[in-house]
Amino acid sequence: MMPQLVTVRVKRPDRRRIRIWVPILPVVLVLSPIVVLAVLGAVVACVIFRVDVVKALRTGWRIVFALPGTRFDIEYSRTAVLVAVR
């Protein structure tokens, strides 16, 4: 399943909290020109370094699709950071 939402939560020492929800699909659509350029750049790099382009793109696709469920939650003293991909 493609990642749909990235949640970022930051708790600062002064007890202020920041919560950001990033919906992936709209962001990818807005940044689609950059995404296309990045993919083209990756293809060129694959050709230069003689790496199988199809295999590289397929692996990248599999990694992106395997991201949901990933979660990093780090807390130190009164500071905490959470990044979760759903």
Added chain:
Amino acid sequence: MNEQRKDVLDMLVEGKITAEEAERLIAALERDPYPATSSPDARPKGKAKYLRLIAHTFDEGEPGRIDVRVPLQLLRAGVQLAALIPPRALERANAELDRSGVPFDLTQLKPEHLEALVEHLDEVTLEVDQPDAKIRVYCE
């Protein structure tokens, strides 16, 4: 009594931490308890889906907690990257490893071997128990 809580109280008795620090550590443990045993019964039966790392640290008087959950599917996809490393890069990496005293041949590292390793990760539980840090790596 919970083993982690007992360790915190021991540190308090030994004077390694103050009462306030002990209270914060116990509060942190209560927020995210994890079983102290490494028996297979400690986690639900069935195919594991995630690799989990939980660490409780106590650094310079401040309690810390790291909780990382990575889907095993992501590891399986990641090991495919090994097949994409250009042979020239592998040769250079081998040379550098050899020079550093690690005679490891990366060209022998095949994605299927790594996949087999990931497949059997769900049977692995790693626990590190030290006075100032407790780390547990397991699959769930």
